[in-house]
Amino acid sequence: MDAFSILLPIAVASFFVGATLSVVDRRWAYGASLVGAALLVLVAIRVIVVGSVTGGGWSGPFGEPEGLSMDPLSAFFALAAGGVWIATSTYSIYYDDRPSPLLALTYAVTLGSIALLLTASSFLLFLVGWEAMTLGSFGMILQASGRPMRVFSAAFVFLAFGEASTLFVFLAVAGLRVASGTFAMVPVALSVPLAGFVFVSGLIGFGLKMGVAPFHMSEWLPIAHSSAPSNASAVLSSTLTLAGAYGLFRLISVLPTPPVWWGGVMLSIGAISALLGALFASVSEHSKGLPAYSTIENNGLILVALGVALVARSESLDVLYVFALFAAFYQALAHAVAKTALFLSAGYVEHATHTFDLNVVRGRAKDDAREAMIGAIVAPLSLAAAPPLAGFVSEWMILEALFQSFRFSPPAMQFVGLLAGAAVALAAGLVLVAMVKYIAFSTLWRPSAVEAGDRPPGLGTVLVALAGTIAAIGIAAPWILRFLTPSVSAFAHLPVTAPVSGLLLIPQGWSIVSGSPFGILSPPAVPIGLGVGALLGLVYYGMGRNRVTRRTVPWMAGSAPGVPGETYGSFGYSTGIRVMLRSVLRTREVRARSGPVTRAELLTPVAYNVELEVLDPFKVFYDALVRFATATSAAMKQGIMPGRIGRYLAYLLVATLVVVVYIALAV
Numbered sequence: 001m002d003a004f005s006i007l008l009p010i011a012v013a014s015f016f017v018g019a020t021l022s023v024v025d026r027r028w029a030y031g032a033s034l035v036g037a038a039l040l041v042l043v044a045i046r047v048i049v050v051g052s053v054t055g056g057g058w059s060g061p062f063g064e065p066e067g068l069s070m071d072p073l074s075a076f077f078a079l080a081a082g083g084v085w086i087a088t089s090t091y092s093i094y095y096d097d098r099p100s101p102l103l104a105l106t107y108a109v110t111l112g113s114i115a116l117l118l119t120a121s122s123f124l125l126f127l128v129g130w131e132a133m134t135l136g137s138f139g140m141i142l143q144a145s146g147r148p149m150r151v152f153s154a155a156f157v158f159l160a161f162g163e164a165s166t167l168f169v170f171l172a173v174a175g176l177r178v179a180s181g182t183f184a185m186v187p188v189a190l191s192v193p194l195a196g197f198v199f200v201s202g203l204i205g206f207g208l209k210m211g212v213a214p215f216h217m218s219e220w221l222p223i224a225h226s227s228a229p230s231n232a233s234a235v236l237s238s239t240l241t242l243a244g245a246y247g248l249f250r251l252i253s254v255l256p257t258p259p260v261w262w263g264g265v266m267l268s269i270g271a272i273s274a275l276l277g278a279l280f281a282s283v284s285e286h287s288k289g290l291p292a293y294s295t296i297e298n299n300g301l302i303l304v305a306l307g308v309a310l311v312a313r314s315e316s317l318d319v320l321y322v323f324a325l326f327a328a329f330y331q332a333l334a335h336a337v338a339k340t341a342l343f344l345s346a347g348y349v350e351h352a353t354h355t356f357d358l359n360v361v362r363g364r365a366k367d368d369a370r371e372a373m374i375g376a377i378v379a380p381l382s383l384a385a386a387p388p389l390a391g392f393v394s395e396w397m398i399l400e401a402l403f404q405s406f407r408f409s410p411p412a413m414q415f416v417g418l419l420a421g422a423a424v425a426l427a428a429g430l431v432l433v434a435m436v437k438y439i440a441f442s443t444l445w446r447p448s449a450v451e452a453g454d455r456p457p458g459l460g461t462v463l464v465a466l467a468g469t470i471a472a473i474g475i476a477a478p479w480i481l482r483f484l485t486p487s488v489s490a491f492a493h494l495p496v497t498a499p500v501s502g503l504l505l506i507p508q509g510w511s512i513v514s515g516s517p518f519g520i521l522s523p524p525a526v527p528i529g530l531g532v533g534a535l536l537g538l539v540y541y542g543m544g545r546n547r548v549t550r551r552t553v554p555w556m557a558g559s560a561p562g563v564p565g566e567t568y569g570s571f572g573y574s575t576g577i578r579v580m581l582r583s584v585l586r587t588r589e590v591r592a593r594s595g596p597v598t599r600a601e602l603l604t605p606v607a608y609n610v611e612l613e614v615l616d617p618f619k620v621f622y623d624a625l626v627r628f629a630t631a632t633s634a635a636m637k638q639g640i641m642p643g644r645i646g647r648y649l650a651y652l653l654v655a656t657l658v659v660v661v662y663i664a665l666a667v
Contacts, residue, residue: 004046008055008068011039012119015112019105026104030092033108037085040078040115047075048486060124064183069121073253076329076487077246078118080336081239083469085111091344091462092231095351098143103229106139110235114243123173124183130169130247134162137240140232154228161208165244168205172198172251187254187493195255199262202251203269209244210299212273230347233288237295238340245302245332252310253491260408263310264416270303271420278427281434283574283585287349287356290438291342294383297427298335301398302328304420308401311408311417320404322496325488326481327397333480334382334390334473341379341466342438348463349376349442358441358570375463376443380435382470385428388527390473395428396523397512433577441570477523478510 018032047053047070057067070078089111096103113136117129141155173183175198180188190198228236252258277296284290305328312321346356353361382391402424405417473480481498489496501513511522578585640647 002053004043004053005055007039008043008053008070008119011036011043012068012112012115014039015108015115019108019112022101022104022108026096026101027093029101029104029108030089030096033092033111034086034089036111036115037082037089041082041086043070044075044079044082048072048079048483054121057121060122060183062124062183064122064124066125067121068116068119070119072486072490073249074118074246076484077242077249077332078115080333081114081118081242084234084238084336084340087340087462087466088231088234088344091234091347095231095347096229100143103140103143103232106136106143107232107235110136110140110232110240112136114239117243118246121185122183123176123185126185126247126250127166127170127173130243131166133240133243134159134166137232137236138162140235141228143232144228165205165208168201168208169247170205172202172205175201176254185250185254187256190256192259196259198251199255199258202248203266206244206248206251207269207303209247210241210302211296212299212303213269213276230288230343230350233292233346234340234343237292237343238336241295241299242332242336245299248306249491252306253493258310258314260311260314260410260413263307263312263314264413265307266303266310267307267416267420270300270305270307271423273297273300274304274427275300275423275430278430278434279577279581279584282430282437282577284434285358285570285574287346287358287361287438287442288343289356290358290434291339291346294342294431294434295335295339297431298331298339298383300427301395301424302331302335304424305331305398305401307420308398308405308417311405311413315407315409317404317407320401320407322488322492323397323499324401325492325496326484326499327394327401329484329488330390330397330477330481331394333484334394334470337466337469337473338379338382338389338391341375341463341470342383344466345373345376345379345442345463348460358437361442373443373463374460374467377439378467378470380438382474384432384435387523387530388471388474390470390477392526393474393477393512393523395424399424430577433574437570437573440573474523475527478512481512 014032014036018029018036021032022029043053052069052071054067054069057065060066092104092107110133113129113132115129117126117133120126120129138155138159141158142151144151144154175190175194176188177183179190179194180186274297277293277298277300281290281293281297284293305324309321309324309328312318312324349361350356355361378389382389385392385395399421402417402421405421406414408414408417478498478500481500485496485498499512501511511524513522
């Protein structure tokens, strides 16, 4: 047993030790979580570079061996999660200033549960970590500030969807157990119907946790993530959904060669999720709701890349299969880091302005805190696919993979690939609108009247470090892909080569290409070209003689600059999208007026303030489902459980007879 076999259980245990230490001091809990995250990252790097690690083992309740282990596939997700937790734990030491230790306690339990499922050697232990993760996250959301009923409602909706996710994951694991007779995470030979059942159950279960369509809109993910404290929101959006992605990757890795419809279904769900997530992000005015919708879009992109890979595998398109897999892994990494920075910057804005409304924030958070705002600029730019950041590389690779959908044999799959490419391209444009709005109204806006707010020390350093990581992942993309080769190989169960090569004047191995099927332009070539262009522009500027800068008063929608409430705001920025896409967003006008309305005013439209309201069609469906379930349960309660002792005695008698008959027949 080497040192890393000992470090693995220590890393997992550190989080739960931190949960107990939270009773003494909440900072100890975050410190222990920071230590556990750092150890987890060390073990993950060692596993990716050298090989698998096993640490600790015992006999499970069914007589099977249980324990903690990490292979290159789980190591990739542990590396991404651990890196996020280092940032969020450091941030939380300064962010969490509440007297109660419950946030620190539930935070540590959530991180420890995710670490447990990432290092589980069997699906049985994975289920334990999965359920503990859901309960810990539920507790974190309950610690949010604000109206108690709204917080409880958000937490309850999260719990409902979380338990539904657990149910479907349990069904998928049960199918594997029936076929293999074991809970071990090993490839299983399944019949076609059973394999389809396991795949669909797993896709629903893990898709619920990732927040993809149709479980994504105003039903749980945006409500829960925007309601939770900012450090909890970062964990929920970056690593709880990442745990769902890991579960899906792990499940597919043990299933037989997929039929083409698996990839088609996943590709369709991913494209719809990306488009709708981007659309609702572009019209969100909530500084944490906007990133939550962006999470839906990014998780949809992961499914798109994985869907292309599954179709390519079933069609024996080996080059496309490998390229799409690398795109999926890289997208998961880029999203985890960027979304952490975005949510933590939203927490900083909250501390500085005491509001989440972008119409009210208007740049006030940046006063005397320019270093902290770097993360609020770089993270949205990455999520908007701005070169040379990480999000640009991942989205480029996904679009490159979609461009190859014409190689699919079934015409239906070609058509699905075409529609998915159009949806992803449109989503990219809408996300650009959303992220520009976030940057402009949270950071770049010049405040007319800065209000003093509490700006905790230490938060800016974390955001700067995350911004640097985002830039480094994007610039060093070819080397990152080569580093991820063992993880992709573990998923594919065959040795693969990273899609890197040379290109024109770019040295060998510095460019992301994949041979003849793909275009000759590569993500590293774009920043190089932009850099050369910027250099030429600077040279031209330096050669000029007249450097007089002309300044003029900006046009502020016809109002005098600096007049509060009269300038162009975040809501107005997105109004065009609300109106143009009213058929999708179900935009409607709401006439509001304070005080009683007279009969004469009913005939005078100008007496009202006309506002635009976006109606989520998915929320309408789920609200109707809730009303149906409530009415059905009430009717059953009145019919089956009316409170009469005679009825209950009859139930006991019938149940006893059924048990006796069953035992008699079984014996």
